[in-house]
Amino acid sequence: xxxxxxxxxxxxxxxxxxxxxxxxxxxxxxxxxxxxxxxxxxxxxxxxxxxxxxxxxxxxxxxxxxxxxxxxxxxxxxxxxxxxxxxxxxxxxxxxxxxxxxxxxxxxxxxxxxxxxxxxxxxxxxxxxxxxxxxxxxxxxxxxxxxxxxxxxxxxxxxxxxxxxxxxxxxxxxxxxxxxxxxxxxxxxxxxxxxxxxxxxxx
Numbered sequence: 655x656x657x658x659x660x661x662x663x664x665x666x667x668x669x670x671x672x673x674x675x676x677x678x679x680x681x682x683x684x685x686x687x688x689x690x691x692x693x694x695x696x697x698x699x700x701x702x703x704x705x706x707x708x709x710x711x712x713x714x715x716x717x718x719x720x721x722x723x724x725x726x727x728x729x730x731x732x733x734x735x736x737x738x739x740x741x742x743x744x745x746x747x748x749x750x751x752x753x754x755x756x757x758x759x760x761x762x763x764x765x766x767x768x769x770x771x772x773x774x775x776x777x778x779x780x781x782x783x784x785x786x787x788x789x790x791x792x793x794x795x796x797x798x799x800x801x802x803x804x805x806x807x808x809x810x811x812x813x814x815x816x817x818x819x820x821x822x823x824x825x826x827x828x829x830x831x832x833x834x835x836x837x838x839x840x841x842x843x844x845x846x847x848x849x850x851x852x853x854x855x856x857x
Contacts, residue, residue, distance in 0.1 A: 656855065657692035660684045661713045663706045664698030664734065665841070672841040672848060678855045686718045694726055694854065695719065699733030703742035703758060703804065706733050707750065716751065723753055727857040728833050735828065735835030736806060744804050754830045756809030761802070766821030773803040778817040780826050780838070786814050787857055788827065788834055791849035798826070798838035798847060805837060 656673060658666055660682045673680040680696075681688060689695055697719065699706050710716060722728065730738045739750045742758035750758070762772045782794045800817070806825040815827040817838075828835045834854070840847035 655692050656680045656694045656696060657689050658682045658696045658698060659689070659710075659715065659719070659734075661706075661710045661715070663701050663709055664731075665700060665839075666698060669696065669698055669731070669841045672851055673855070676848060676852050676855060678851075684713050684715065686715060689715065689718050689722055692722075692726070694857065695722060695728045696854075697728065697730045697734035697737065699731065699735075699737060700801075701733060703733065703736055703744040703750075704746060704748040707737060707742075707748050710737065719751065720753065723831070723833050726832060727854065728753075729854050730833070730835040731841075732802060732837060732839055735837055736804060738828075738833060738835050739806055739809065742804065753833045754806075754809060754812050754828055754835065756806050756812065756828075758804050758806050761805050761819070761822065761824070764822045765819070770820040773801055774805075774819050774824065775801045778819060778824075778838075780815045780817055782815045784814050786827075786829055788814065788829070788850060788853050790853040790856070792846060792853070796846040798836075798840070798843040800824070800838045802837060806835075
């Protein structure tokens, strides 16, 4: 069973549907015992860092996520990935979960081309920097789907893959121990994204 953390933030239906299409068994839950019983955990997320952190905190699940990430694979998606880091600077400074060293900051000031739109939205190729079981069925350079205005920085040691946007190496995928994250949405990334989720289901 793959537990999808339900804390009021994230497109849970499309993620659940994608996992079911792969023959996996997702369960959307905010129950600590179900997270402990799961073989894998996914932390989704859309919206603003501080708001999402507050909602996650209100569930009381943060200590459980930290404990379970020591024992089993955990995947953060989009804002869910950003929450894995030490802190985020969206509308102020907010503490993250501290599972991956680094910070989440605005994309806009780092763009070399000011004409480029923020949020970074749409398809972009993913360049793999480090081989990882998450890429078992994924080829270097395949296209994935992004929607974000902030990105992870100061995290080179954990970065698995990047995408170029306006001269910025956008952190696309990260890993530290049992904790993985993707800034892009695998569940919206067509066949390539499904293959990545399939690999996560086998970790």
